[in-house]
Amino acid sequence: MFRASGSQDIATARAGTNIAFIKYWGVADPELNLPLSNSISMTLASAVTTTTVRWDTRANMYMDEVTIDGETLFGDKASRVVRHLDYIRELAGGVPFRAKVVSQNNFPMASGIASSASGFAALTVAACAAIGLRVEKDRLSAIARRGSGSARRSIFGGFVEWEQGREDNSSVAHQLYPEEHWNLRDVIVVVDSNSKHVSSQRGHVLAATSPFNVARIDRLFSVLQEVRTAIATCDLDRLGPIIERDALAMHGVMMTSNPSLIYWQPATVEVIKAVRRWRDEDNLRAYFTIDAGPNVHIICEPSTEPEILLRLKELSCVEKVITSGPGPEPELLKHHLIK
Amino acid sequence: MFRASGSQDIATARAGTNIAFIKYWGVADPELNLPLSNSISMTLASAVTTTTVRWDTRANMYMDEVTIDGETLFGDKASRVVRHLDYIRELAGGVPFRAKVVSQNNFPMASGIASSASGFAALTVAACAAIGLRVEKDRLSAIARRGSGSARRSIFGGFVEWEQGREDNSSVAHQLYPEEHWNLRDVIVVVDSNSKHVSSQRGHVLAATSPFNVARIDRLFSVLQEVRTAIATCDLDRLGPIIERDALAMHGVMMTSNPSLIYWQPATVEVIKAVRRWRDEDNLRAYFTIDAGPNVHIICEPSTEPEILLRLKELSCVEKVITSGPGPEPELLKHHLIK
Numbered sequence: 001m002f003r004a005s006g007s008q009d010i011a012t013a014r015a016g017t018n019i020a021f022i023k024y025w026g027v028a029d030p031e032l033n034l035p036l037s038n039s040i041s042m043t044l045a046s047a048v049t050t051t052t053v054r055w056d057t058r059a060n061m062y063m064d065e066v067t068i069d070g071e072t073l074f075g076d077k078a079s080r081v082v083r084h085l086d087y088i089r090e091l092a093g094g095v096p097f098r099a100k101v102v103s104q105n106n107f108p109m110a111s112g113i114a115s116s117a118s119g120f121a122a123l124t125v126a127a128c129a130a131i132g133l134r135v136e137k138d139r140l141s142a143i144a145r146r147g148s149g150s151a152r153r154s155i156f157g158g159f160v161e162w163e164q165g166r167e168d169n170s171s172v173a174h175q176l177y178p179e180e181h182w183n184l185r186d187v188i189v190v191v192d193s194n195s196k197h198v199s200s201q202r203g204h205v206l207a208a209t210s211p212f213n214v215a216r217i218d219r220l221f222s223v224l225q226e227v228r229t230a231i232a233t234c235d236l237d238r239l240g241p242i243i244e245r246d247a248l249a250m251h252g253v254m255m256t257s258n259p260s261l262i263y264w265q266p267a268t269v270e271v272i273k274a275v276r277r278w279r280d281e282d283n284l285r286a287y288f289t290i291d292a293g294p295n296v297h298i299i300c301e302p303s304t305e306p307e308i309l310l311r312l313k314e315l316s317c318v319e320k321v322i323t324s325g326p327g328p329e330p331e332l333l334k335h336h337l338i339k
Numbered sequence: 340m341f342r343a344s345g346s347q348d349i350a351t352a353r354a355g356t357n358i359a360f361i362k363y364w365g366v367a368d369p370e371l372n373l374p375l376s377n378s379i380s381m382t383l384a385s386a387v388t389t390t391t392v393r394w395d396t397r398a399n400m401y402m403d404e405v406t407i408d409g410e411t412l413f414g415d416k417a418s419r420v421v422r423h424l425d426y427i428r429e430l431a432g433g434v435p436f437r438a439k440v441v442s443q444n445n446f447p448m449a450s451g452i453a454s455s456a457s458g459f460a461a462l463t464v465a466a467c468a469a470i471g472l473r474v475e476k477d478r479l480s481a482i483a484r485r486g487s488g489s490a491r492r493s494i495f496g497g498f499v500e501w502e503q504g505r506e507d508n509s510s511v512a513h514q515l516y517p518e519e520h521w522n523l524r525d526v527i528v529v530v531d532s533n534s535k536h537v538s539s540q541r542g543h544v545l546a547a548t549s550p551f552n553v554a555r556i557d558r559l560f561s562v563l564q565e566v567r568t569a570i571a572t573c574d575l576d577r578l579g580p581i582i583e584r585d586a587l588a589m590h591g592v593m594m595t596s597n598p599s600l601i602y603w604q605p606a607t608v609e610v611i612k613a614v615r616r617w618r619d620e621d622n623l624r625a626y627f628t629i630d631a632g633p634n635v636h637i638i639c640e641p642s643t644e645p646e647i648l649l650r651l652k653e654l655s656c657v658e659k660v661i662t663s664g665p666g667p668e669p670e671l672l673k674h675h676l677i678k
Contacts, residue, residue, distance in 0.1 A: 211557075
């Protein structure tokens with residue numbers, strides 16, 4: 001597999017992040033990012049990463065150059081991207097080209113909004129296109145997974161399941177339903193846009209040290225089936241309690257791992273208790289989930305969204321709100337010059 | 340077993356509450372309050388309940404009268420105390436006397452400072468003394484347990500272990516070390532003095548619905564041994580990480596029970612993250628634990644306590660701080676008239 005002729009060396013891709021209803025937490029194989037269980041998510045339309053990759057085919061550059069959200073990264077910070085570029089260079093037949101990567105998130109990075117999912121999805125699509133690697137979507141998704149486990153899900157639009165699998169090729173994602181199936185809303189409540197202290201990558205490895213890890217994984221088989229059915233029938237009141245419980249279970253695993261990870265902030269508790277209060281006292285049909293960070297995702301239907309936005313204005317802890325419905329698979333944008 | 344002669348019908352007892360290092364959460368038998376595991380606690384000197392019981396031996400009263408913290412309780416609110424009086428009446432040979440009970444806590448009740456432990460310990464000691472029931476301490480502790488599981492531990496001073504047991508008589512507490520053994524401090528950070536929505540009594544029954552309940556219980560055998568050793572050697576840095584982990588494990592069980600119980604408030608997270616930050620960044624030797632409520636107990640040694648109190652002043656979420664060392668077993672006070 002060598003560079004296809006006609007590649008333009010440069011490509012730009014946009015990918016949506018995703019919100020997991022059943023979480024990916026804990027790795028069976030840290031190198032291959034093989035998970036301990038299936039996971040199910042919704043790819044988001046409005047929380048996206050746009051990434052341009054230009055391969056230096058004239059071999060002028062002696063190292064990769066990575067800029068994310070305006071900041072040029074060096075050393076350790078860049079190494080996760082460079083390692084992914086290494087893998088793509090290897091797939092392209094061991095080409096020696098360095099790359100210039102410019103990436104922009106439209107939401108705060110590394111704070112539990114799965115920036116690595118959209119980031120590595122966009123990077124994979126752009127880097128492969130620019131180097132002329134023509135691969136099936138399944139394969140593309142497997143490549144993305146090497147960079148970040150949940151990036152695998154962001155290679156598909158709509159509602160997506162990632163099958164656990166036992167090795168590189170069987171750990172595959174597939175679309176359950178396209179984005180048109182259900183206009184479910186994710187109201188992302190940003191309460192802290194700082195980066196988290198412990199990356200999810202490290203947390204995945206720690207999961208096995210929690211006494212709760214196996215207990216959570218063991219019961220997911222039936223839980224996953226419930227989620228599939230709830231999505232199939234567009235039944236929010238069936239989906240909601242399950243996703244709240246799995247989010248709390250994942251954070252229970254995190255808190256009891258060794259060392260213990262507490263990703264929550266005071267505001268996290270304020271928002272999740274508010275959501276429960278609105279539901280219990282005012283029948284407001286809204287459910288929460290929380291990724292590996294302090295921010296809260298409120299899942300609801302379009303009819304309830306305005307009321308939720310109104311109520312969130314009354315909570316002083318809220319920094320910013322991003323709303324999104326289900327989004328498409330990554331798109332290759334018109335090639336443009338890197339500024 | 341009938342009324343001993345010479346009983347004065349009235350008695351006042353004071354009992355300290357206790358802070359559990361390894362928690363009692365989940366019942367094997369809700370009627371007998373038989374737990375799913377052993378638990379270990381420290382009885383507190385400064386967070387106490389004082390209770391006076393006067394038995395109406397002239398049979399003028401047609402029902403029990405219960406006043407706690409100045410509020411006279413009726414119906415459901417009083418029923419837990421009345422049920423305990425029923426049990427003591429039965430033990431005293433089925434006497435028909437009603438009782439007047441006046442109880443005062445020196446800390447906020449039902450907010451995760453184990454008011455039911457000190458309350459039922461003081462009630463048991465006062466009610467038995469006033470009715471002339473002379474029983475061994477082991478038996479007294481078994482009687483107290485009927486009212487509240489953790490009251491069993493408050494019948495002993497110092498450091499106490501409650502053996503799980505399989506029936507009423509084998510589920511016994513005993514003192515590990517007296518209060519003089521180690522001047523360990525409990526800095527109780529009250530962030531919310533309101534009563535909790537769901538009582539611990541109900542929560543204990545729900546524990547079994549959590550996927551994490553068995554996983555927590557299963558590993559306690561070795562954890563308990565670690566705690567015994569840490570107390571034996573007065574080793575805070577050995578004790579601390581274990582008690583933090585068990586507190587988080589218990590709250591993990593609570594959050595994932597069905598229905599889910601979130602006892603935390605935003606301030607709970609603020610305080611526990613502060614404790615970890617002080618420890619990690621400034622080597623301040625302090626560890627937290629949390630009972631079934633939002634308030635945080637910071638466990639430390641006397642030399643660190645002033646610095647912790649100083650730092651807590653900077654946290655706006657703190658309503659009140661109570662500090663305590665290990666305390667004695669319940670005391671029978673001089674009898675006095677009920678106002």
